[in-house]
Structures are given as structure tokens and as C-alpha cells.
Amino acid sequence: MFRIRENEIADALTTADIWRIMLREVPPIAAEYFIGGADELTTLKANVLAFQQTMLAPPGAVKHKTLDTTTSIFGQQLSLPFFVAPVGSLRTLWPMADAVASQVAGEFGTAMTLSTLSQTPMEAVADASNGPKWFQLYLCGGVETAKRGIRRARDAGFSALVLTIDTAVSGNRIEHDRMKPMDAVGSIYSGPRKLKRALHKVKLAPQIVPRMGWLRRHWRDGGLLPFFNIIDECGEPMPYAGIGEQLAASAVTWSDLPWIKETWGEQPLIVKGVHCAEDALKAEELGANGVIFSNHGGRQLGRAIPSLQIVAEAIPKLGAAKSKLDCAMDGGIRSGLDVLIGLSYGLKAVGLGRVTAGGLGAGGHLGLTRAFELMKEDLLRSMELLGVQNISQIQEQGEELRRKSMVLGTAHLPEFIF
């Protein structure tokens, strides 16, 4: 009952298989946070659909002796053009999950981005990998708390600061609110609605009992831990509660960029959650070195355009404006072919949010390693089939490779899994 699902993980052939293992391993009350998106999940699903609807025309009779997947982005050389996107609360999926993700990223020669809203101390995440580590910044706790976090990240060896700008408030996560996960973890001896919360806990038994391995690991790891990377003026970490209010109270505006850049120093400053070329150029003007086009995995504005559409619209405009920004994206990437499609618009790398969460939840190091192997194998196969040898060829030939599909509707597309 407590064993890692080794055989299932080894047999997984797609990241959707890994995701399904995660759903068997992690109770819905904890998994929902990772599954969910905003409102009716329109943007979450559109992120995935935009990739699925992209069709390609491969040239024939091309065979390269070697393939090269290395790329250079945000001041770092990566062996693979995908990296771990910042995902909060990963430690509810697996013990020390952020450090595990960092280790796996390092083993694959790629980068780990650590969320501010994480429960693994950043030093442990930095120590887990020799590869690049990037720190994602929210201003939770206010300016002075953020400055402490920025300096600490720099001292710990993080080499890029990723500032997220799409969280003026938390998105409307309806299913999350319905499930009331915080009622499941709080004490039933204090606070309001004691009886209701006690009943809520009892009702969870049917989903927890078949997942005792998760429960045991979660307890042994310390249960629901505070945010160790947000330290207040008294040296205390922010408790695991009230994130929504914290985000709203400390939303980023353009006027914050100068002091953030000054505190961070010379290393790359990246702006994440960019939805259009105009904002990318604004970020560049204010000193950003790169941007991540992203709608937060469909978790913020429920009708935001899909990430791939953001990229398709923004990249030509950045080219015309002679922008020097390093550009990446995230949102909806589930396979190596999706990675290739993202790069075909001229990006240097792409981020993986739910693929990372799925791998960690399915089986920690083993699960995430399998997820990354699948992504890598599919990327290499797709490069072979499209006759491209390296990342610059994908970027250069992208426009020729992509074709407008003649097939209307979605009947030919796979069902939405995650």
C-alpha cells in the first residue's frame, strides 16, 4: 500500500499516463489544486487545444547523424529546451518536492524555477542540483519581505529572478472553493463552523483510505508546512493560509520593477505572465532581460487567450521592434512535440507546470524522471520526423513546418486529460 507505483510509472507512455497515476496516488482534496483552473476552465483547455490543433508538414528524406537539443536562455546553457515552471505548494504532493524537482531538472541538464509560494527552503532546492536554479517572485508580505527573499535567493545561488505579473488577485478557482481544502486541514477544536469542518473531515475518509501511502509520506514530511521562502520581519515563515488576500495586497505594478532590479543586481530579470508584445516591450524598457509568455496555466483570467496564441501574436511584433529579450512560454505543453511547436515560433525554451506536478505526485523522483524522459524522447523523435537537427533550425524553419489545418471542429483531437 505504501510502495511507489514503480511498474505503473515505468509503463507510462505519455505524460497523461503519469497524470492518471498521480490522480490514483494523491487524494482529490490535495490534487484539485494542481488540476484546477479559473472559471469554466476555458483557458486551461484552450492552452492544450492550441497545441493539439497545430498541424505540421514534415519534409521527407532527411536524416541527421546527431541531434542537438541544447539551448541558451536567461544567461544559462540548458541541455533541453524545457524547464520546470514555478508551481506553488508542490510539497503537498511529495516530501521535499521542490528539492526533488530541482534534482531531476539538474540531472536532465535543465533549470528549476522555485515558486515563492513553496514549502521547501530555497537553500535545499539550490543544493539539490548543480544546474541552473531560478527564483520566482511574488511580493507577498510586502516590499521589505520581498527584498529579504530576493537577497536570500541571490546568496543561495539562484541565477535568474522570475517576476510574475499576472496575479493582481487570485483567479476564480470554483472547484477549489467548493472542495474547501483548508477545512480539511485546520483544527476542529477552534475557529468557526467546528461541527461542519469535523463532518467535512469524516467525509474525506473514502478518498484518503485508498491513498494511505500519500498520507503517511505527507505526515512524515511535516504535514501542511508554512511558506519557508517568505520570511517576515520577526524571522517567521508565512503560514499556509490566506494566499489570495496576500497576493491581492501585494500585487506587482510596473513601478515595482526598478527596485526589484536594483535589489536583485546584475543577473537576468525575467517577467512572467506576459500576454502581449506591448507588455514584453514595456518590461524590456524597464530593464527585464527576458519574458515568459504565460496565462498562469489558465488559473487567472478564465478567458485569457491560449499561451500559444500569445506567442504567435507577440513574437513577430518583438522582431519588428528589434527586441533583445530572451523569450519563453508556458501553458498547455504536454509532450515533446508540443515543446517543438512552441520553439517553432522562435522561443528558446518552454516551461512545464502540470507535467512537473504530475510527475512528482505520481512518484517523486521516479515519477518526474519518467515524465521528463517521455518529454525528451518525444522531442527527439519529433525532431527526427521533422528533419530538424537543433533548436535554431526549429526556430528558423518553424513557419514553413506549421500549416493551417483544413479539418474543422475537434472530433479528431484527443480528449482533454489535463
Ligand SMILES: Cc1cc2nc3c(=O)[nH]c(=O)nc-3n(C[C@H](O)[C@H](O)[C@H](O)COP(=O)(O)O)c2cc1C
Ligand atoms: C498548481 C499550480 C501552481 C502554480 N503556482 C505558481 C506560482 O506559485 N507562481 C507562478 O508564477 N506560477 C505558478 N503557476 C503557473 C505555472 O508557473 C505555469 O505558468 C503553468 O503551470 C503553465 O501551464 P501548464 O500547467 O499547462 O504547464 C502554477 C501553476 C499550477 C498548475
